Amino acid sequence: MIGMQGLGIARRFFFVVLALVTVHSLNAQQLKVDSLITEVNNRSGNGKAKPLIELGILLAATDTDSSLQCFRNAYRIARRHGDTVNLVRSGRLLAEVLRRSYQLDSGLYYLDIILPIAQRNSLLRDLKYAYNSQAIIYSQQSRFDDALNANFLSLRLREAERDHFEISTSLNNIGLLYHRLHNFEYALRFFLRALAVKKSIPTTVDLDQLLMNIGLCFEERGDHIAAIKYTREGIGACGVNCAPAKLMIAYYNISLIHFNTRDLDVAEDTIHSALEIAKSNGLLESELHAENLLLLGRISDLKNKIDVAMRYFDAAQAVATSNGYNTTLLDIYGAKAKLYEKTHQYEQMSFYQKKYIITRDSIIGYRMMTNLIRIENDYITQTKNNQIEAYQKSIADKDDHIRQKNALIIVSVVAALLFVAVSALIFKMYRRKDHDNRRLDRMVSERTQQLVELNNRTQSCLNSERLSFAKRVSEVENLLVKIDTLCAMGQRQNRNEYLDKIKSAVCQARLR
Structure with a gap:
């Protein structure tokens, strides 16, 4: 009970922190942007590629469209002049921004072009980051075997470089992949390996998200005490300037713990806080938002609010379908089939059971396994x-x-x-x-x-x-x-x- 109260306090604390977080001054960034624009205008030919890339990196967090345009122009210039280094770098960054904009196929198109070039020219830094982006896209497309292969290739490069921070990141990504496959034993194994590596280095970057992932994995396995412990540590590591996406993970962990312990009101309040974060930070198309909607539907189902539960399930299905979140779709189909069975709508139940089986076989079929x-x-x-x-x-x-x-x-x-x-x-x-x-x-x-x-x-x-x-x-x-x-x-x-x-x-x- 004390643990639940502590998580409730943490939830309220983060909600207050989110309201108090200040935006960094834009003056310094604008000066850099103006300087790079001037540099681009003053240069000619292939000389424009590098400042365009730097300008795209600077704009990526605030102006996605302008960032994409910078990377595309740098990519075209580098390709025209046979500049392998800038071609690979601009292509990788272009794919990364496209991925974050949920343009997965376009991102994968550029990665398929630059990866062989990076391999031939031993551009290892771009190569390992390109493998990482490729793995994330494959995972979002439910091509888990390809995603796992790309993750392992990225991990091998990082192990060869003995970069413990990036080794920890790769292990965390592999753990996330197994978590999406609901193989929580393997997921936890890689998460804990990542944590052991992370603790061996002085930096704490991404430690918060790793701890939250471990907490979520323990909760999925039914270990509430360990889940509360690691979630608390993750919230503490995140600090006052916690990123919105990480706040959503924290809220999801807290709500899932309350849901599994049948403290439904607290779980529902927490999920609504997460929905507010998604709405105010442009995360309504994220997979975690679909997971939150699904969890709200389950909460409403347990409260016997059938219509409300179905609306949440439909909203979650819309997000998952439009973005290709097949593993989330699988959970949604299963939840809908159970809801229709509960309301004795057997025809609809059978329909979603079939969709569940088809989706499961497409995700984790014999060939995939x-x-x-x-x-x-x-x-x-x-x-x-x-x-x-x-x-x-x-x-x-x-x-x-x-x-x-x-x-x-x-x-x-x-x-x-x-x-x-x-x-x-x-x-x-x-x-x-x-x-x-x-x-x-x-x-x-x-x-x-x-x-x-x-x-x-x-x-x-x-x-x-x-x-x-x-x-x-x-x-x-x-x-x-x-x-x-x-x-x-x-x-x-x-x-x-x-x-x-x-x-x-x-x-x-x-x-x-």
């Missing part, structure tokens, strides 16, 4: 092959790493052995040198000791000789003194030449 199974198996096989290749590559890389590691180990061991051998050689040489040094020191010490001893002996001998020489000198001096004295005495007594000569000789001896 075979193609779906084949495409699913091809994708699974391709995914497994990619995983096997990645695993084999990982093993090969590990083997290379192991070989490199083993080679490094061998080199390290050889280097270590060389280091040990060189160290041993150096140590041996050191030991030998140390031994030689020690022996040399010992020899030097011994020789020094010998020299010291020899020096001591020599010094001793010199001292002895010096003493002996000094003694002799002293004796000679004494002798000379005596001779001198005697000579002096003799001179005084006998003054002759002979004594003078002796004295002279003594004096000379002293001088020497």
Whole structure:
């Protein structure tokens, strides 16, 4: 009960937010538009293609007709001049605007032209977006096998680029496709995969719609608690500037939850709020609007308002028929058959039962189911092959790493052995040198000791000789003194030449 009250508050909150959302200033955009128009007028030939494309992108949100005209002119110019890049880009954007304008066949016409060109020239960015548009158109035309194939091709391109945001978008689109096929188990599987990828990246773009899709899928499976949880999270992620189409999804989820819990008045009020959004935002031809009308008819049926229910069923059928929403038509035919059975109008009941069977077989016939199974198996096989290749590559890389590691180990061991051998050689040489040094020191010490001893002996001998020489000198001096004295005495007594000569000789001896 608390959960229902919370969703009711959220519904009222969004209704108030929608009334308070402000429109961005048009001045800046108008300046850009005028600048691009001037650029287009100033250029000639193929030079006009690029500014025309940019002008078309700028006008796409506010002036669909002018945007289409810009893209068409850019497409013609690029085709005339053989400009492959601008041809593919303008064709893709032209198809996208045509799709949003519910001109599905025209959009598919341009995509069939540009896709082979984009493939040949490896224009991967345009190619993946073109596959995405093609898948949406095929889905709206109930060509679900072709839609699934285009979605898987788009997913493979995004997986090759490792762009997690776009991988999440592709997984969400595949989940939506399975949801349209009422294969809620597969739908939930891809939605949850998309959510896991989305949570691995910082951006929260489109997280709100993904959470609402998960909530809707849980509700279709009868899990009201999980449906309320994810719907609340989706509303919270959407914020105050939630886009009208996302608001309609939120309202549809809330009303479906109330419908399944038989809180019919709240469910009806919520659906009427969604209808007001569709009316004020040009979404009366959307498939979700047809789903809302169908749900209103079911609510009126449960309230036994048979005429009102039939009017809603007829209105839903008109929208679904004019736009080729065959899966919604299938649900409408089933609801009408039950209503006619309830009112005992068996002829009308039989009529709509037949239409139900024919439509179901056209949507999910044997060929369609075979193609779906084949495409699913091809994708699974391709995914497994990619995983096997990645695993084999990982093993090969590990083997290379192991070989490199083993080679490094061998080199390290050889280097270590060389280091040990060189160290041993150096140590041996050191030991030998140390031994030689020690022996040399010992020899030097011994020789020094010998020299010291020899020096001591020599010094001793010199001292002895010096003493002996000094003694002799002293004796000679004494002798000379005596001779001198005697000579002096003799001179005084006998003054002759002979004594003078002796004295002279003594004096000379002293001088020497």
